[in-house]
Amino acid sequence: MKIIALCLLLATAATAAPSGKPMFKRGLNKIVGGHDVAPGDVPYQISFQDTSYMTPFHFCGGSIYSEEFMITAGHCVASESEDDPYNLQIVAGDNNLFEDDGTEQVRKVIRIVKNDDFNYGDLTNDVSLLQVETPLVFDDYTSAVTLPQPFEEFTGDAVVTGWGALTEGGGSPDVLQS
Numbered sequence: 001m002k003i004i005a006l007c008l009l010l011a012t013a014a015t016a017a018p019s020g021k022p023m024f025k026r027g028l029n030k031i032v033g034g035h036d037v038a039p040g041d042v043p044y045q046i047s048f049q050d051t052s053y054m055t056p057f058h059f060c061g062g063s064i065y066s067e068e069f070m071i072t073a074g075h076c077v078a079s080e081s082e083d084d085p086y087n088l089q090i091v092a093g094d095n096n097l098f099e100d101d102g103t104e105q106v107r108k109v110i111r112i113v114k115n116d117d118f119n120y121g122d123l124t125n126d127v128s129l130l131q132v133e134t135p136l137v138f139d140d141y142t143s144a145v146t147l148p149q150p151f152e153e154f155t156g157d158a159v160v161t162g163w164g165a166l167t168e169g170g171g172s173p174d175v176l177q178s
Helices: 002-016
Strands: 045-050 057-064 069-072 088-092 105-114 128-132
Touching: 045 069, 088 128
Parallel strands: none
Antiparallel strands: 045 057, 045 088, 057 069, 069 128, 088 105, 105 128
């Protein structure tokens, strides 16, 4: 009996040991503790929305790559059709998801370009592109994200933006957070 208990203990410890890869559990991982962002401070941020409900539903964020293409996470589009995305749109220039800021540009998603190397299990290569039907118009509230140069080295802190939870287990904010 002691040998069985010891084996169970070792098996549990082995599976609980860190593997060097972050653990992802849908709905449990959140970035918390942000602050409100002023309109136009993050002009590359988009809201990725499902329009099959009575009102559009924000379910993922993304960044503007160009007037026609947006970058989002692969896990956001894993179950979507690539050539015929149904009921999907992006909103650029938005600051408050539930108020008309007068700066929003809404565009229908017409194509999804998935990364063939995306692995849903460990989220490696978790990136996809969204193509919109009508190009965005760049202005003070909508513009492309600045990408690094090839082989550029990074130091310092990173900034994360979006409409994620304000507190662990809490709800999502209306206003864009940084």
